Amino acid sequence: MSNSLRFKTSKFIDETYRVSFKFNNKTYFGFKGDTLASALLANGIHLVGRSFKYHRPRGIMTSGSEEPNAIIQLHDNSSRTEPNVRATEVEIYEGLVASSQNCWPNVNFDIGGINNLLSPILPAGFYYKTFMWPASFWEKYEYFIRKSAGLGKSPKVADPDIYEHNYIHCDVLIIGAGISGIIAAKMAAKNGFKTLLVDEKSYLGGSSIYDNSEFSKINNQITSSWLEKEINEISKLENLEIKTTTSIAAFHGYNFLLARENLTDHLPINQRNGKVRQKLLKIRAKKVITATGSIERPLIFDNNDRPGILLSSAIKKYIDLYGVACGENNILFTNNDTAYETALSLIQRGIKINAIIDNREQIDSKISYEVEKNNIKIYKGYSVVDTYGYKRINKISIMKLSKDGQKLIGEKIKLNCDCLGVSGGWTPAVHLFTQSGGKLKFREEDQVFIPEVYPSDQISIGSCNGDFSLDEVVKNTLSSIKKFLNIDNSEFKTIEIISGLNQSKRNIWLLPSDKSIGKTKSFVDYQNDATSKDIKLALREGFRSIEHVKRYTTTGMGTDQGKLGNMHALGIISETAGTKMGEHGTTTFRPPYTPLTFGAIVGRNVGEFFDIFRRTPIHDWHIANNAKFENVGQWKRAWYYPKKNENMHQAVQRESKAARDSAGILDASTLGKIDIQGTDASEFLNRVYTNAWSKLAIGKCRYGLMLNEDGMVYDDGVTTRLGENHYIMTTTTGGAANVLGKLEDYLQTEWPELDVYLSSVTDHYATISVCGPNSKKIVSKVIPDLNFSDEKFPHMSFKDSKINNIKCRVMRISFTGEHSYEINIQANYGKSVWEKCMEAGKDFNITPYGTETMHLLRAEKGFIIVGQDTDATMTPIDLQMDWIVSKKKYDFIGKRSLYRSDTIREDRKQLVGLLTENPDDVLEEGAQIVADIKKTPIEMLGHVTSSYYSPNLKKSIALGVVKGGKKMLGQKLIIPMENKNINVTVADPVFLDKEGERLNAKL
C-alpha cells in the first residue's frame, strides 16, 4: 500500500500483522490494532456515508462512540449483518466486510444528493409539514423516503451468535479507565473495596495513554509513561476486576447498571463459533464512580460537515495511537488550547500544518509558543466562514471576528487544506449521570453543564465532572475519592504536575457568517442534518422547550443521541431567545448510551427459552398421540388429537360426539388448585365467593363464582370440602396465580384476624377427567376399591381412595354436562393413571379430547368460560347467573357493587344464546351483533363470545353478549359479515339437556 499517511510510531499497532478487509466492495489493508476508521483514513478514505436528509457526502469525524457520520453496515448480507455500527469502534480483523449504509445507489453517486440542491424547501419540520398532508399520500412518499433515507438493513435470518446475561455485585464500580479512573481504581482496590473497572475501549488509560507531550508531565515523567506504570501495578490487584470493550448502556436508580461486554467482535468470523459474542452485565454496585471523560465540541460554521473535517482531538488520536495522518495539508481551527496539542503531535512527525485559526485574540500558553516557534502561522481572532470541496475539503475561507464575536470584519482569506481539525472546547460526558437521575448545573465561565445533585451513592470525577486540566484532574480525583470512600491513604505520594495548557476559551455557539442565515448550512446535528437555521426557525415558529425543539428539528435524535451537537443547540436557543443556558431544560439522555444489540438484550432467552412454558405430567403421552397444543397462560394444553388426515374441525366433531355417546378423557391438570386450611376457612370462602359455603358438608363439592370488588366476574371453579377445616379450591388455568395473589391480599391486609392458610398445589396433582355414559364403568376398573354407586357417590361429591396403594382424590363433578369423574393423583403418577384409564376404556371407545372439544361441550350446556364469555365488565347478573348470588349473605367481595347505579342498568350487555337461521352457518367469535342495518350509523348491540357446530345437536350454537339481551328471548338479530348478513334468534344459553338428565342418569 502507498503509505505516506502511515507512521511507524505507534505502540498500539502491530505492523507485523497485516489485515485485509473490504469496504464498499473494495479490498484494503490495515494492521492489527486498527479500527475500521483508522484503517480507512490510512488508505486516504474520508468519504464514508451520506447524511440523512440532504444526502451530503460525509466523512469520519471522530475517533469514538460519539461518531455521527461513519455509520456502517457490518457483514453485508450475512446472518451476522448489523446496521448502525460506528466505524470508529470496530476493530478490524481478517476478512471484515463493511459498507456505507446511508446512500443509494452508492456513496459516490447518491440519488438523494438532489435533496441538497432542494434544501431551501427542506427546512425543520419538513417531513411533518409535507408528507403528512394529505394523509392518504403518505403511503406513496414512504416508499421513496425509506429507500433513500436508509437506516441500514436488519438481518433476514437468525443470529448465529451466542449472548449471555451475567449479574455482578461489587463495592465500587468505576466507569471509564482514563487517568482519573485508573487512580480511583487503585485507591479503591488497595483500600479493600471489591472493585470493578470498565471501559468501552479495548485499551486502558483513555486519551492520556497516548499523551507523549513534553508539555504535560506527572512526577517529571511523560504522562503516558507514568500512567503505563500505574496500569501495570493495578492489573495485579486481587480485588480489582478490569473489563475493557465494556460499555455502560444504562445507569438506573439504586446504582443498578447495565453494561455490554464485547468478547468476539474483534475476531475473524471463523474463530467466533461456539463463543459468547456479547454479555449483558447487570451490575449492582454499592458505590459508583463515573469517570466517563468529555467529548470534544465541534464548531458551528457554514459547511462545517465536509469529509476531511474532524475533531482536532480525533486527528491527535489517529496519529498518536494508530500512527495515521488524517491529511497532508492540515489546518486546525480552535477556540481553546487543545488544538495546539494536536499541532505538536503533527509537528513531531513532520506532518504539514498550513495554519491555525484561533477565535481568541490573546493566546498565552507554553504550547502555543512552542507551535509558533515551529513557524506555523496562527490567525488570532479569526474564524472559518466557509469550506470548499464536495467529496473532500480542499479549501477554507477565514475572516476576522469583531470584538463581540457576532460579526466578521476585514478581508476574506482563502487557505488550502485537505484536512481541517476543529476544537470548540470540551463537553463533560454527563449522559450516564443524568440517566441515574442526577441534576446538572451550568458553569458560566466555560459554558459547561456539570453534575450537581447525586441521586444515589455515586460521584463523578475527572473531565466528566468539569475538571479539564491535568493538574485539576489528578488532584481533585485524589481528594474526592478519599472523601467518597472515606479512606485516609490515597496510595499516592506527592504528585507534581507540569502542564503547558492554559484553560482560556472564547466560546461562540454559532459562529458568524458573511451570508444571510437562510443561505448557510451550519450543522448542529450531523447525523440528522439539523442546522442552526432549523433551530432558529423552530424558535420563530414558537417552540421553546428544548424537548419540543429537539423533536421538531430532530436535533439529537439520531443513533448518536447528539453527543456532539446538543450543547450547541442549547446555546443557539438561549442566544436566540435571550435566555439563560438551561432555562429551557437540558435534553434528557436516555439509555442506552450507545446502541445495544438485540442479541445482548435477549441473551439466552431465545428459541424455546424465549417464553418458558409449563407441561402437564401427561404431556409426553399427548405428544405420542399426535396432539396439537394450544397455549393457555404458560401452559401447553392438548388442543385436539387429529387422526390420520383429520383437520381440526373433523377431530373436534369426532371427539365431542364420542364424549357424549360413550366416553371422553381430558387432561385437566392445568386447572389452578389452592389448598385452604384453617379454622376460618368456611368463613373465608363465604367472603370471597358470591354463594354460601358454611353449610357445605364434608365430602361435598360446590361451584363458586368470584368477583372483583367492582362486582365484575373474576374467576370460577369448583371447591371441595375435604375436612372440617380443609378445602381444595380449583381456579381457571390462566387465573390461578392471580387468584392466589388476590386471596392472599385480602387475608393479609383486610382480614388478618381470619385463621386461614393458602398453598398453591397446582403442580402437585395430575387431574384426569373421564366423562360420558360409560365413565363409571371405566373408573370402576381403574379404582376397584371405590364404591361408585350413585347413592354412595352422588354428583358433586368427593372420595379419598387409592390406586395400587397410591392415594388419590376422586370428585364426581362435570364441566360437560355428562356423568363424569375427576381423578386427582400425585403428579408423577399422572401419566400411568391416564394410561390405565385408556386401557380400561378400550372397550368403550374412550376418546381423548382437548380444550377445543371441552369448550364445545360446555357451550352446549351454556357454561361460561371466564375470560372468553366474560371480560372485566360482566356481573353475574349480566351472565344470567343470579342463582349463584346469595341474597342472605351480609357481605362478599363485590356485593356492594352489584347494585351501583351502573350495574343495575337494564341495558347492560347480557349473556344470551344465539341460534342461526341456517343451522349450518357457524358464527365467527368476536362478530358484531346488530338489530337494524338500515339506520346508519348501525348501532352495535354486542358481540359473539363462543361459537361452534354441535355434532350432538346437529346445528350451529353460539353464546354472545347483547345489550338488554335477557329480555330479547326469541327476538331476531343480525350478524353482518363481509359477504352476507346472518340472521340469528336469541335463545336460552343452555342448548342441551337443560333438565340435567344426562348428568344424573343412572349408569
Added chain:
Amino acid sequence: MFLINCPFCGEREQSEFKAGGEAHIVRPKQPTELSDDEWAEYLFMRKNIKGVQFERWNHIHGCRKWFNMVRDTSNDQIKAVYKMGEKPPVK
C-alpha cells in the same frame, strides 16, 4: 431498578415485587350501608401523589407477604418499609 428491603426477607431486587397501589385504604366494614358515592370513593378514588406516597407492595416472587412502603414518587427514594398493621412512620 429499586432495591427493596422486604420486612420479612431483607433487601431484594424490585423484580421480585409487585406494586399494589395506595396504602391505608381500609375496606368498609359495612359496605351495604354506604351510598353509591361513598362506595365509589373507596372503590375508585386514589391520590396518585407526586412526592411522598404511602404504598402497598407484595413480595410476590419471595415470601408472598404484603407490606407498606413510603416512597417519594418523584425520585423513587424509599423512605421506609413496615409491616401490615403497623403504624406508618411520621414524616
